[in-house]
Amino acid sequence: MRLGIMSFAHVHADGFLQILRKLQDVEFVGFSDTDKEQGKFFAELYGVPWFSSHEELLDQKLEGVVICSENANHLADVKLAAAAGVHILCEKPIATTLEDGLAIKEEIDKAGIKFMTAFPMRFDPSIVALKEMIERGDLGKIYAINGINHSEIPRRHRSWFADKKLAGGGAVMDHTVHLLDLYRWLLDSEASDLYAEVANPFTPDAEIDTAGLVTLSFANGVFASIDCSWSRPEAVYPRWGHLKMEVIGEQGAIAVDAFNQYLNYYSKQNSRQANWLGWGSDSSTAMVQEFINSIKEDRDPSIGWKDGFEALKVALACYDAAKAKQVVKL
Amino acid sequence: MKVGIIGAGTMGNAHAKGWQKSGAEFVGVSAKNKESAKQLAETYGIKAYDNHQDLLEAVDIIDLCVPSDLHKDMVLEAARAKKHIICEKPIALTLEDAEAMIAACNKAGVRLFIAMVVRFFPQYRAAKAAIDAGQLGELGVIRLKRIGYQPLGDEAWFTDDKRSGGMIVDLMLHDLDYARSIAGEVKRVYAKSIRSTVNDAPGDYALITLGFESGAMALIEGGWAYPPGFFRTGIDIAGSEGLIEWQSDDSQTIKPFLKPQERTKVARVGIPSSSIAEDPYVTEIKHAYEAIRDNKPFLVSPEDGLEALRLALAAKESLKTGQVVFLGGN
Numbered sequence: 254m255r256l257g258i259m260s261f262a263h264v265h266a267d268g269f270l271q272i273l274r275k276l277q278d279v280e281f282v283g284f285s286d287t288d289k290e291q292g293k294f295f296a297e298l299y300g301v302p303w304f305s306s307h308e309e310l311l312d313q314k315l316e317g318v319v320i321c322s323e324n325a326n327h328l329a330d331v332k333l334a335a336a337a338g339v340h341i342l343c344e345k346p347i348a349t350t351l352e353d354g355l356a357i358k359e360e361i362d363k364a365g366i367k368f369m370t371a372f373p374m375r376f377d378p379s380i381v382a383l384k385e386m387i388e389r390g391d392l393g394k395i396y397a398i399n400g401i402n403h404s405e406i407p408r409r410h411r412s413w414f415a416d417k418k419l420a421g422g423g424a425v426m427d428h429t430v431h432l433l434d435l436y437r438w439l440l441d442s443e444a445s446d447l448y449a450e451v452a453n454p455f456t457p458d459a460e461i462d463t464a465g466l467v468t469l470s471f472a473n474g475v476f477a478s479i480d481c482s483w484s485r486p487e488a489v490y491p492r493w494g495h496l497k498m499e500v501i502g503e504q505g506a507i508a509v510d511a512f513n514q515y516l517n518y519y520s521k522q523n524s525r526q527a528n529w530l531g532w533g534s535d536s537s538t539a540m541v542q543e544f545i546n547s548i549k550e551d552r553d554p555s556i557g558w559k560d561g562f563e564a565l566k567v568a569l570a571c572y573d574a575a576k577a578k579q580v581v582k583l
Numbered sequence: 584m585k586v587g588i589i590g591a592g593t594m595g596n597a598h599a600k601g602w603q604k605s606g607a608e609f610v611g612v613s614a615k616n617k618e619s620a621k622q623l624a625e626t627y628g629i630k631a632y633d634n635h636q637d638l639l640e641a642v643d644i645i646d647l648c649v650p651s652d653l654h655k656d657m658v659l660e661a662a663r664a665k666k667h668i669i670c671e672k673p674i675a676l677t678l679e680d681a682e683a684m685i686a687a688c689n690k691a692g693v694r695l696f697i698a699m700v701v702r703f704f705p706q707y708r709a710a711k712a713a714i715d716a717g718q719l720g721e722l723g724v725i726r727l728k729r730i731g732y733q734p735l736g737d738e739a740w741f742t743d744d745k746r747s748g749g750m751i752v753d754l755m756l757h758d759l760d761y762a763r764s765i766a767g768e769v770k771r772v773y774a775k776s777i778r779s780t781v782n783d784a785p786g787d788y789a790l791i792t793l794g795f796e797s798g799a800m801a802l803i804e805g806g807w808a809y810p811p812g813f814f815r816t817g818i819d820i821a822g823s824e825g826l827i828e829w830q831s832d833d834s835q836t837i838k839p840f841l842k843p844q845e846r847t848k849v850a851r852v853g854i855p856s857s858s859i860a861e862d863p864y865v866t867e868i869k870h871a872y873e874a875i876r877d878n879k880p881f882l883v884s885p886e887d888g889l890e891a892l893r894l895a896l897a898a899k900e901s902l903k904t905g906q907v908v909f910l911g912g913n
């Protein structure tokens with residue numbers, strides 16, 4: 254299957270490239286990037302074809318693309334891919350506004366292409382195990398979930414993450430969506446209202462939110478919180494961050510620390526004093542495989558447009574609640 | 584100085600250990616539950632008093648370790664008798680009561696120490712010392728966790744909200760106080776909670792979001808939500824200049840792997856323990872005694888106890904209204 258990557262703007266592009274090169278049934282055609290410097294740099298770094306326009310890449314008889322552009326550019330790229338009839342795996346958040354999110358839906362429906370939102374954590378083995386435990390009834394009735402998706406500010410890797418116009422927001426935009434998607438999936442229920450505190454205490458020189466505490470209620474009565482803060486000290490923390498959650502229920506609690514499988518690595522050569530070298534499972538590969546399978550089997554991918562859209566809706570509502578200092582209904 | 588304890592349950596026993604090591608003259612104990620008073624008296628070679636009025640007469644300092652709904656009347660009684668007072672937390676169950684108690688002690692010229700023991704746990708002290716020294720810069724996001732199991736007291740008073748104030752007032756008060764001690768005054772409080780209606784199931788759990796005047800935010804997590812025997816606490820404090828992480832899971836220097844115990848053999852009240860040379864309850868009692876003896880300030884004032892109660896009650900108010908509660912007139 255011929256696949257490519259549209260834009261190398263997102264930090265995950267590197268990872269997608271590695272996965273696409275390694276998967277047996279994939280022919281990795283290359284990536285497009287309109288930023289010449291960025292394009293040349295990564296083409297040389299990885300020794301892969303680079304196309305200086307998205308149209309050129311889409312001309313290569315592709316079956317699917319991974320959209321890794323800046324959040325605000327997703328819609329434009331979706332339009333191009335849809336016009337070429339190419340299936341899409343799109344980075345999260347799927348857009349920066351509800352209008353763009355809805356416009357994406359129109360494009361993919363019109364073109365009749367598949368659209369998958371990139372939520373890799375649904376494929377994480379500990380999350381999958383948690384889902385099974387919940388479905389088996391180990392916890393009894395679920396009461397609440399307390400989730401954390403901390404990281405350092407990602408701007409060292411790609412500066413646009415701290416650019417409100419391109420990213421649509423900071424920590425809240427970047428990190429609320431992952432846990433929110435997992436909550437929807439685990440609970441099989443939609444968020445009904447939320448309150449959020451949002452601020453920028455960590456990186457005053459970036460004009461963007463770096464901290465957020467969100468409390469959500471779900472239609473089925475469960476409440477949950479999300480700490481989406483970029484609160485790990487930049488360039489000092491032993492790793493980018495982590496994703497943790499604790500689910501409280503009738504029979505007790507289950508705690509998940511999805512990235513807890515690592516080696517403590519201390520090096521005299523590294524800029525960081527201590528490093529956590531992960532050796533756990535790679536959920537992104539499983540996610541890409543699901544995208545490929547959905548194309549092969551001509552069915553909907555397990556995570557669709559609606560999942561991406563609901564997550565975006567919640568992320569945007571966090572900003573509303575924080576501004577109004579009030580609970581916002583969804 | 585002569586000291587006596589009223590109440591010979593979990594806390595009466597914890598405090599007795601402290602008094603034995605304090606250098607004060609530990610003379611007696613009195614409790615409604617005569618058997619518990621007798622046992623404590625035997626352990627420490629002190630006198631068990633049949634009624635607490637006689638004990639009160641015999642001492643200079645009275646230590647109140649009785650259920651929380653009795654704090655007010657006993658403090659007022661001790662103040663009238665012109666005795667210095669140690670009183671377990673919460674200071675009282677209403678702000679009016681707490682104010683009356685503080686006023687009565689001031690008027691009588693006696694000292695009042697509210698036993699907010701978390702302030703005396705070494706990891707919490709170390710974190711506060713780092714923060715006070717400016718090592719974390721401006722505080723951004725504070726996360727405090729405290730989840731144990733349903734406590735047992737005489738007459739099942741813990742689970743009677745009218746007597747204990749409920750889980751938020753009884754347990755989460757500790758972390759509300761600690762958060763305030765490191766980040767200052769609170770402007771906004773939002774809370775969600777669940778209380779199991781299933782017999783014998785754990786499940787009293789709450790998440791409280793605080794917005795501080797300084798711009799910092801906090802998520803306080805608390806519960807009597809684990810099966811008997813489990814107790815977990817944690818600190819995650821992120822500032823503009825640094826980060827402090829601690830979880831009780833990590834710092835156990837001794838870990839028993841023994842057969843699971845029956846409820847009757849598990850401590851009546853879950854108390855976070857760590858292998859540390861001096862029990863924090865002993866540290867606390869020694870501090871209170873020395874401050875009274877030498878007429879020095881307490882590390883935690885009765886007003887702190889009152890403000891912690893204000894936060895806990897604001898959280899309960901938020902639960903009732905489903906809205907954000909504003910303190911100090913917006």
Ligand SMILES: NC(=O)c1ccc[n+]([C@@H]2O[C@H](COP(=O)([O-])OP(=O)(O)OC[C@H]3O[C@@H](n4cnc5c(N)ncnc54)[C@H](O)[C@@H]3O)[C@@H](O)[C@H]2O)c1
Nearest residue numbers: 590591592593594614615616648649650651671672736737
């Ligand atoms: N800081 C902590 O870690 C912590 C932990 C547990 C309890 N506490 C606090 O300590 C206090 C006592 O809790 P506990 O767990 O020891 O309760 P408990 O039920 O184990 O003991 C209460 C004692 O008070 C006595 N008592 C009850 N009514 C009395 C009365 N009218 N006159 C005289 N004595 C009376 C009982 O006989 C018993 O000896 C409460 O305010 C509680 O909130 C604090």
